[in-house]
Amino acid sequence: MGAIAEGLRRVFELDSELWRIVLLSLEVSLSAVLLAALLGLPLAAALAVNRFPGRRGVVVTLNALMGLPPVVVGLLVYLLLSRAGPLGELGLLFTPGAMVVAQTILILPIIAALARQALEDAWREYDEQLRSLGARGMQAALTLLWDARFSLITAVLAGLGRAAAEVGAVMIVGGNIDGVTRVMTTAIALETSKGDLPLALGLGSVLIAIVLVLNSAAQLIKDAAQRRFG
């Protein structure tokens, strides 16, 4: 405990530098969550509502991709964005943009797969009613997304948790450059390898606190909304 307290004291001594790291972490992870939700939720709704040949294969693949190792994603994005790579001209490597791309790829399957399950459960209830009313395709999918919105919070939170916690992908494509691409997890890895365990512990405590606050807030919103709307 003493080490954590010492670490926390040191963390708060970092002030401006610390806040830059914290803000960049939030910026990168929240951007990735936003992008992954924008892409993943419609994908999940389409999978929940439509029946087509090969659907089972897509669902199994999506579920399997939830276990994508961050370092592998980092490596793939690195190859794509490196100067000689197909997207090298964008000049994104070792920028926060590259970290957002890598985390989006990492958590897209998590959000899409968990949302697909929640939406499919809801669809079992809604299917006949919506078809009876004449809602189909896109319209039915959008209705389903809106009506299942509270259950989808859990899927999005799982994505956020993964993005905030991973170190492998952001390390490879961001490079942990001080003041440019250093985030909480890469800072912790660096301090640990330097042997400054108290500072690493302090940073870790701040990271956990942030994740806890974000999750609690989302949970409170979800509970209140569910009580209100049934």
Next chain:
Amino acid sequence: MSASILPLTLDNISYSSNGQSIIDGISLAIEAGPSTIILGANGAGKSVLMRLMHGLLAPTTGRVRWNEPDAASLRRRQAMVFQRPVMLRRSALANVVYAMAVAGVPAAEREAQALTALDEVGLRQLAHRPARVLSGGEQQRLALARAWALHPEVLFLDEPTANLDPAAVREIETVIKAFDAAGTKIVMATHNLGQARRLGDEVIYLQAGRVMERAPIEQFFARPATADAAAFMKGELPWA
């Protein structure tokens, strides 16, 4: 609006699921006018027959024909109320408005008409209450309001009062009578004989996926054509 979508003609339709026959060669015509009650024991195939008529299921063999070739127009001019209504996670009013939006009612007209429909079923004062926290009876009345707002030519009702208390049943039967009075063709599945008598003009008696008898309601109750229908009524009478 063109001529009526009725008659609805079932042309030797069968339906089986996982190799089990549920509807077994039914041919009949549903005409405009008299309220039709589909009567039969649990498992006789009432719900599946209603879904085949309403187009939620496709028959394994045979054809379902309406006097309207356009599928969208056909969908728009019929409605169904299920045994367990599914309410969207929004207000009672918004549920009715949603159905009207899907049906293509111009946005400017929706709210006023939806409120009229809620009035009709006695839910006006609950218009802004979230639909999913309403009681079972209120939800079923909301389902009827959702149908009312669309002025359907045909209303299918699948055991609309199963699991409801007597007061709620009375309220719902009143609304169903109002549909009938407004000229909507009622097709209702039930195993409640009292309700069949109160609301129906004719009975289609179903057993094991086949139509055993079709008769005017008084005739059916006075002189059932089959021993099976007689036994069904005897068994059911205590709850009528």
